[in-house]
Amino acid sequence: xxxxxxxxxGSMQFWPRVRAKRETARIRSWATINxxxxxGFAGYKVGMTHIIVLDPKNEAQPASWPVSIIECxxxxxxxxxxxxxxxxxxxxxxxxxxxxxxxxxxxxxxxxAKEINDYDDLRLIISTQxxxxxxxxxxxxxxxxxxxxxxxxxxxxxxxxxxxxxLITEVFKEGAQVDTHIISKGKGFQGPMKRFGxxxxxxxxxxxxxxxxxxxxxxxxxxxMYRTAHAGKMGYHLRTEYNKHILKIGQHEELSMNGGWLHxxxxxxxxxxxxxxxxxxxxxxxxxxxxIRPNYKVKDAIPINYIxxxxxx
Numbered sequence: 001x002x003x004x005x006x007x008x009x010g011s012m013q014f015w016p017r018v019r020a021k022r023e024t025a026r027i028r029s030w031a032t033i034n035x036x037x038x039x040g041f042a043g044y045k046v047g048m049t050h051i052i053v054l055d056p057k058n059e060a061q062p063a064s065w066p067v068s069i070i071e072c073x074x075x076x077x078x079x080x081x082x083x084x085x086x087x088x089x090x091x092x093x094x095x096x097x098x099x100x101x102x103x104x105x106x107x108x109x110x111x112x113a114k115e116i117n118d119y120d121d122l123r124l125i126i127s128t129q130x131x132x133x134x135x136x137x138x139x140x141x142x143x144x145x146x147x148x149x150x151x152x153x154x155x156x157x158x159x160x161x162x163x164x165x166x167l168i169t170e171v172f173k174e175g176a177q178v179d180t181h182i183i184s185k186g187k188g189f190q191g192p193m194k195r196f197g198x199x200x201x202x203x204x205x206x207x208x209x210x211x212x213x214x215x216x217x218x219x220x221x222x223x224x225m226y227r228t229a230h231a232g233k234m235g236y237h238l239r240t241e242y243n244k245h246i247l248k249i250g251q252h253e254e255l256s257m258n259g260g261w262l263h264x265x266x267x268x269x270x271x272x273x274x275x276x277x278x279x280x281x282x283x284x285x286x287x288x289x290x291x292i293r294p295n296y297k298v299k300d301a302i303p304i305n306y307i308x309x310x311x312x313x
Contacts, residue, residue, distance in 0.1 A: 012227075014237065014239075016226070017237065018237070019186075019233060019235075019236045019237065020183045020236055020237060020238045023141075023183050023284065023285065024141045024142075024143055024183075024285055024287075025181035025182055025183055025238055025240075025285070025286075025287045026143075026181070026238065027040065027146075027181055027287060027289060029292055030146040030289060030290075030292070031289065031290035031291065031292045032148070033148035033149075033290060034148060034149060035148050035149065036147065036148055036149035036153040036154065036156075036157050037147070037148055037149075037157075037170070037171060038124065038145050038146075038147060038166055038170070038171050039145065039146045039147060039148055039171075039289050039290050040145055040146070040171070040178075040287060040288060040289030040290065041072060041075065041166075041168050041171050041172065041287075041288060041289075042072075042075065042126070042128060042141070042143070042285055042286065042287045042288070043070040043071050043072035043073070043168070043271075043272060043285070043286055043288075044070065044071050044073075044130070044133060044135060044283055044284065044285060044286070045068065045069075045070055045182070045264075045278065045280055045281070045282055045283065045284050045285075045286050046068075046069040046070060046071050046261050046264045046267060046271070046282060047068075047069055047261045047262060047263070047264055047282055047312065048066060048067065048068050048069070048277060049066075049067060049069065049307065049308045049309070049312075050064050050065060050066050050067065050308050051064070051065050051067050051247070051273075051304050051305075051306060051307050051308065052064055052065075052304070052305045052306035053065060053302055053303065053304055053305060054302075054303065054305065056299055056302065062305065065247075065275055065276075066275075066276060066277060067247060067273050067274060067275055067276070068273070068274045068275075068276065068277055068278045069255065069261070069267070069271055069272075069273055070271065070272045070273075070274065070278075070286050070288075071133055071252075071267050071268070071269050071270075071271050072168040072269060072270050072271065072272055073128070073129050073130070073132040073133055073268075073269040073270075074129060074132070074165035074166060074167055074168075074269075075126050075127070075128060075129070075145075075165065075166045076098065076126070076127045076128075076129060076163070076164070076165055076166075077094070077124050077125070077126060077127075077158070077161045077162055077163065077164060077165075077166060078093060078094050078097060078098075078101065078125050078126070078127045078142070078163070079091055079092050079093035079094055079124075079125040079162070080092055080122055080123065080124050080125060080158040080162070081122070081123050081125055081144065082116045082119040082121075082122055083119060083120055083121040083122065083123065084118065084119050084120050085120065086120075086121075089116065089119055090114070090116050090119075091125065092162075093107070093108065093125070094162050094163035095163070096163050097163075098127065098129070098140070100131055100138045100139065100140055101127060101140060103138065103139040103140075104127075104139055104140055104141075104142055105142065119151065120151070121151065121154075122147065122151060122154040122155055122158060123144045123145060123146050123147065124144065124145040124146075124147065124158055124161070125142065125143075125144060125145075126142070126143055126144070126145045126166075127140045127141070127142050128140045128141045128142075128285065132268065132269060133268055133269060134264075134265040134266050134267075134268055135264065135265065135283045137283070141285055143287070146289075167270070168249060168270050168272060169249060169270070172246060172249065172272070173246075173249070174246060174247065174248055174249055174300075174301055175245075175246065175247075175299070175300030175301045175302070176246045176290070176300075177243050177244065177245055177246070177290075177291040177294040177295065177298060178243075178244050178246060178274075178288040178289060178290060178291055179240060179241065179242050179243070179244070179288060179289055179290075179291050179292060180240070180241045180244050180274070180278050180279075180286055180287070180288045181238065181239075181240050181286070181287045181288065181289075182238075182239060182278060182279045182280040182284060182285070182286045182287070183236060183237070183238055183239075183279075183280060183284065184235055184236060184237045184238075184239050184279040184280055185235050185236070185279070185280060185281045186233075186234075186235040186236035187234040187235035187236075188233065188234065188235075189231065189232065189233055189234070190231065190232070190233075190234040191210055191231045192210065192211060192212060192229040192230055192231055193210050194234065195229065195231065195232060195234045196229035198212055198229050201213055211230075212228060212229050212230070239279045241278060241279070242291060242292075242293065243291050243293070243294060243295050243298070244274050244275065244276065244278070244288070245274065245275040245276075245298055246272060246273070246274055247273045247274065247275050247302060247304065248272075248273040248304060249270065249271070249272055249273075250270070250271055250273070251270060251271075252266075252267040252268055252269055252270065252271060254271075254307070255267050255271060255307070255309065256309070257309050257310075257311055257312075258311045259311050259313050261282070261312065262282070262312040262313065263281070263282040263283070264282045264283060274288075
């Protein structure tokens with residue numbers, strides 16, 4: 001019997017495995033909502049804990065669920081941008097800008113706004129306010145946020161919210177389903193066993209035992225195919241998870257923990273509790289928007305009986 005080898009291992013669901021260009025996740029598609037409001041929000045990942053709820057399938061039996069906590073300080077609208085045929089047409093910036101915004105971009109001196117009538121879409125230019133948190137960061141992130149409704153209502157909403165804060169309670173409610181977008185944790189340069197999950201070769205193999213071994217027909221084109229598992233940089237990828245369930249939106253006093261949250265500190269703003277885990281390390285920005293393909297079988301509101309605040313130290 002020949003010794004069969006499988007030189008290519010690992011999931012090809014995410015391919016190519018490129019690293020993200022920046023730490024702020026990009027959102028390519030948005031849900032369609034008739035109501036005029038922001039279609040997403042952003043916050044900083046705090047960590048995980050567990051809660052006790054009554055099992056929706058058997059309400060007489062309590063169940064333990066893992067949950068992720070995201071701190072959501074208010075977002076500030078620094079401007080809005082017009083689009084025509086999916087191409088940026090013109091943008092308007094607010095006259096009053098936060099002092100920390102100069103650490104991120106060079107603010108233009110001429111901010112005279114002009115009237116734009118021929119446009120297809122309008123999106124807000126949003127700035128985060130990490131200085132309101134305790135993560136030791138002042139440099140804000142800047143990204144675009146889509147709006148619901150027709151273009152006339154979008155323009156009125158953008159003009160009203162210019163240079164003002166947007167709260168998480170103005171966008172989402174408890175029980176909503178969201179899609180999370182986050183840059184995963186970077187793991188540096190790793191070998192093929194950790195990076196692709198290939199099996200360890202026999203201990204008397206030539207040259208190496210942690211490599212894919214004989215590549216066989218994969219070298220017929222004169223080079224090693226990119227699909228073959230080899231060492232390289234691992235992690236720091238953009239990952240999107242669909243239909244995450246918001247269980248609770250509460251105030252920071254409810255999650256005070258002795259010694260603070262591990263690798264994060266103390267929560268100082270409104271928080272969002274999401275069922276299950278999300279990618280990325282603590283303190284990383286998490287963007288979440290209305291689910292583009294929600295699961296209508298999920299119950300809206302689920303009462304929580306207990307939240308574990310035992311120190312993770």
